[in-house]
Amino acid sequence: MVQPVTTGDRVAVIGGGLTGLTLAYRLSTMGVGVDVYESSATLGGLAGDMEFDGARVDRFYHVILPTDDKVINLAREVGVPGEVEFTDTAVGFFHSGRLESISTLGEFLRFSLLTPAQRVRLAAFVAYCQAIPSWKRIDRKPLVGWIERCAGRGVFERMWNPLLRAKFDDDLDGLSATWLWQRTRRMSGARRKGSTEVCGALDGGYQTMVDALAARITERGGRLFTSTAVDGFAAGTPPTVTVDGEVRPYRMVAATTLPPITRRLMGDDSVLEGTPDRYLGVVCLLLKLRRSLSRYYTVNITDPTTTLTGIIETTRVLDPGGERDHALVYLPKYVNSDSPLLKAPDEEIEQRFLRDLGHVFPDFSPERDVIASRVMRAGLAEPVHGIGAGPGVPGTFHPASPGIAFASTAQIFPIVVSGQATIRLADQACEDILGALGEAPTAAAAASAAAG
Numbered sequence: 395m396v397q398p399v400t401t402g403d404r405v406a407v408i409g410g411g412l413t414g415l416t417l418a419y420r421l422s423t424m425g426v427g428v429d430v431y432e433s434s435a436t437l438g439g440l441a442g443d444m445e446f447d448g449a450r451v452d453r454f455y456h457v458i459l460p461t462d463d464k465v466i467n468l469a470r471e472v473g474v475p476g477e478v479e480f481t482d483t484a485v486g487f488f489h490s491g492r493l494e495s496i497s498t499l500g501e502f503l504r505f506s507l508l509t510p511a512q513r514v515r516l517a518a519f520v521a522y523c524q525a526i527p528s529w530k531r532i533d534r535k536p537l538v539g540w541i542e543r544c545a546g547r548g549v550f551e552r553m554w555n556p557l558l559r560a561k562f563d564d565d566l567d568g569l570s571a572t573w574l575w576q577r578t579r580r581m582s583g584a585r586r587k588g589s590t591e592v593c594g595a596l597d598g599g600y601q602t603m604v605d606a607l608a609a610r611i612t613e614r615g616g617r618l619f620t621s622t623a624v625d626g627f628a629a630g631t632p633p634t635v636t637v638d639g640e641v642r643p644y645r646m647v648a649a650t651t652l653p654p655i656t657r658r659l660m661g662d663d664s665v666l667e668g669t670p671d672r673y674l675g676v677v678c679l680l681l682k683l684r685r686s687l688s689r690y691y692t693v694n695i696t697d698p699t700t701t702l703t704g705i706i707e708t709t710r711v712l713d714p715g716g717e718r719d720h721a722l723v724y725l726p727k728y729v730n731s732d733s734p735l736l737k738a739p740d741e742e743i744e745q746r747f748l749r750d751l752g753h754v755f756p757d758f759s760p761e762r763d764v765i766a767s768r769v770m771r772a773g774l775a776e777p778v779h780g781i782g783a784g785p786g787v788p789g790t791f792h793p794a795s796p797g798i799a800f801a802s803t804a805q806i807f808p809i810v811v812s813g814q815a816t817i818r819l820a821d822q823a824c825e826d827i828l829g830a831l832g833e834a835p836t837a838a839a840a841a842s843a844a845a846g
């Protein structure tokens with residue numbers, strides 16, 4: 395007879411992505427028993443990897459910026475081998491039927507999409523964003539009107555409007571100025587003084603950190619249940635998790651799933667009030683190519699002949715010396731989470747995205763250049779906070795849901811959702827949970843935490 399899993403003295407963590415694993419690791423380091431539930435067969439969620447043409451590659455393109463100190467420190471702490479190697483990257487811009495480099499200050503000063511006066515206004519606008527100290531000054535300002543006022547109508551129409559439409563599935567209604575403000579601030583962390591953007595990656599991608607987190611959790615007695623979808627969970631004393639029809643009591647349940655999933659699992663649409671109504675999904679064609687397409691890590695696109703959100707050649711960061719005999723290129727298209735494109739057949743997506751790629755690189759030939767391809771989809775990739783959302787974004791606990799801790803990326807505000815931000819979120823949730831449990835770290839756990 396199968397023994398029921400003993401759970402009552404543990405904390406359940408729902409979701410085995412970066413947030414759930416970081417939270418479970420931190421709790422286990424403090425001597426708290428944890429059970430992580432992950433519906434997929436593998437851990438890592440959006441930041442995980444997959445088998446692709448005989449090698450492990452990121453499911454979605456991921457890089458680390460020099461300012462991502464939380465990622466770098468956690469990787470060291472959990473024993474990820476090697477250091478993050480940072481590389482100067484080049485940025486391209488496809489507009490008016492031509493591909494132009496805007497990688498350096500000099501190139502930016504010659505950027506032909508904009509008139510000289512518009513370039514000055516754009517530079518002033520970016521500097522102005524850096525100088526705004528807090529989202530509180532701009533959160534109530536609609537994004538479009540704010541850019542038009544601060545950067546001028548010309549800069550908006552020629553540059554921001556097509557870039558934002560490519561990112562937000564043609565729907566800019568309800569977006570707050572905070573989004574662009576925090577985005578420009580994060581990307582300024584990727585710039586060397588006045589010069590190129592600098593990006594890095596862990597050897598083996600975020601998956602290396604995911605694997606190390608999983609190993610440290612199990613060493614401390616934590617349990618990782620993969621291929622185990624939680625069917626539901628309920629607040630109460632004790633809170634419970636339902637798996638395969640079995641109701642398991644816990645000391646506490648921590649949900650790292652996004653609100654639309656959390657609400658379904660709790661059977662309660664009123665939880666997590668204050669989180670966004672809108673989520674972006676992403677449809678992404680991954681290509682393994684016989685040759686590099688260009689020297690650019692990213693190509694931004696405003697040309698109406700292509701509907702891609704961008705072109706990301708990750709081997710420009712993963713393999714800066716060009717030692718591999720192939721290039722990895724991701725073609726993402728961000729869409730609303732109810733977009734029909736998320737359900738379109740692979741062949742249709744592949745044909746359309748390859749045609750778009752051909753507009754940017756006329757010498758690209760799918761027959762000659764493509765070694766392997768795969769269409770990836772994520773229906774819920776990025777929460778989109780609306781105008782004036784800041785003050786209402788909920789924290790870890792809610793009086794109506796005793797025993798439940800909420801730690802989803804929809805509660806990250808105002809900063810961009812990233813590995814850095816998820817670690818900060820998990821750290822905060824860990825602190826709140828330990829406080830609520832009245833859990834003083836045991837001497838051994840505190841020593842282990844201090845030793846890292």
Ligand SMILES: Cc1cc2nc3c(=O)[nH]c(=O)nc-3n(C[C@H](O)[C@H](O)[C@H](O)COP(=O)(O)OP(=O)(O)OC[C@H]3O[C@@H](n4cnc5c(N)ncnc54)[C@H](O)[C@@H]3O)c2cc1C
Pocket residue numbers: 408409410411412413414431432433434438439440441454455456457458622623624625650651655659676726772775776802803811812813814816
């Ligand atoms: C296209 C793209 C590019 C990105 N690029 C970068 C980048 O360059 N740098 C960077 O730092 N960040 C990047 N990010 C952001 C980063 O991937 C996310 O911040 C991070 O992965 C979020 O982790 P999470 O654990 O909160 O969510 P998720 O990864 O979504 O994890 C949630 C987990 O919950 C599981 N789950 C769902 N329902 C259930 C259930 N019923 N029972 C059990 N488990 C369940 C899911 O399977 C999933 O594994 C990117 C994201 C995307 C989409």
